[in-house]
Amino acid sequence: MRHRRRSSHASSPWPGSPRLRARPGPTDYRWCAGSPGIFPASSPAPRYPPAGIFPAPRRTPPYIYTEEEIERLLEATLSWGLAKGINRQTYQCLFGLLAATGMRLGEAIGLARADVDLEAGILTLREAKGGKDRLVPLHPTTTKALADYAARRDDYRICRKSGWFFVLRGEQRLRPQYAERVFMGVTRRIGLRDSGPHSRGPRLHDFRHSFAVSTLLRWYREGEDVECLLPTFTTYLGHSKVRDTYWYLSPCPELMNEAASRLEARWGTGHDGRRDPGSAHRAFLHPAPHAAT
Template identity: 40%
Template sequence: MNTLRENVADYLVMRRAMGFKAEGLAKLLMSFVGFCEARGVNHVTNDVALEWATAQIKVPVHDALFARRMDAVRLFARHQQALDPATQVPPETMCNRRYRAREPHIYSDTEVHALLAATDTLSPQFKAVTWRTLIGLLAATGMRPGEACRVSVDDVDLDNGVIQVLDTKFGKSRLVFLHPTTVTHVRRYLRVRHDQLPAATRACPMLFVNGRHTALDPDKLGITFRQLLAAAGIPTIAGRRPPRLHDLRHTFAVTTMLAWYDDGHDVQARLPLLSTWLGHVDPASTYWYLHAVPELLDQAVRRLETRDSVTVAGAQS
């Protein structure tokens, strides 16, 4: 009989063969395997799944982590139960602390400019230029930070104002079009990159490089970004999670939809366009913003009330 570790490894191979990205799932499941092995457990059971999902392993357990852990075990258990009847599939009712996405931090124009100015506090100078360009690109395009870190120099076509984003979070690729001012800043960064870095470093294919002359690590961006938040004087609002670099993406989506409302456009009809731009799997992922951000929900309610009042007035005339 295969061990639980072998079964999980086979499951991950199958997932990848089907075209799914499994990095995050693999980390969670291998953590679960280690937890089970330490207790002599070789099958998924509801009790051990719950014990692992609520255990503090390296980091404190919050609602989002609890939900991700339970979802990971449940995915594997559903597959494994067909092969091993002793496997238990944790029921949905076990997630009584089910994660609900918190309201993102929507940066004001003043805060974005403050972040850009705060990059001057970084050293060496090339790091400051790199972060200024990265923040500006994320704010102007709504790209994911991880996507920006994986953009290569060859993916950037400044003559046509386009960045090619390949093999994204859901295995999709897309084109992101740049405003002329963004093109100017990216072109300036490439010039500085060429002038300040040694020839061996310039050979790195990635657009953004760190102090070790290798590609920026998406998992380590938060360290520097927290320094910039402090330098920019952007506080954490009570009851909310701290502002994140990823929130620049949320800001782009929200400000785009607010602008559409202000211009009188049919936002519902335009959501698929924004969804495609952001690289979402479907418009439902983009529609989440209407519920997560009070300003958008308020605009949607106002639009609905206006439409209803016009309908009533027409019926009465």
């Protein structure tokens, strides 16, 4: 006797996918693409996960260097590792460039010789974050420091063959992990980091945070129109949105106070004519939802 095979498609809510749904329980939940939540098949009302069920993203608090700490770090770098060769000068120049320009580590290491125009004092960053090129103008003192390094580097005949601006002994290309390793050792030596193998302390990327904070703080103190300058500064840092640059306000209380005072002077009066002392502070309580890089 032939049994007609029962088609499972008839009971499937998704045509063509008979086994997609498991056996229903007390409440049959369905997921609808593009819907605002997960809801029972018998009810159109959306249901959302309880608040706090997913942990909030955590950001590593940035370390803001003082000028004295940067000077000590650069000085200590010149006595780190082998004295023979160009390595010490390469790492010192690299760390100094990061501190003076706020560039990302990968952007600085990726500089080719042709990207460094010492005549005009301009760096060309090619395919930086977001796949975009950008120009970074240099302060004259930074240009001179790069020129001094380039002359010292080319004293070594083998280094002249490299197409990269930053090179190591034996024409070896500088890699991010090499720079991180030296930085960790130097910061331990000068006391900015504990001596343990998994110690926490300042990062190379914190040079970028420190540069942004010091620049914004100087503008506020000099009475510059920061709101007008901020879009240009955003482009300089390579941020895609101005709000990413505003995130640098959060780790520095001194900078927050300067910004708050400026905002209170402009928006500190309510509709009833009375001053609202908390209005400016609230404007900075919610910076960009993700850390700027």
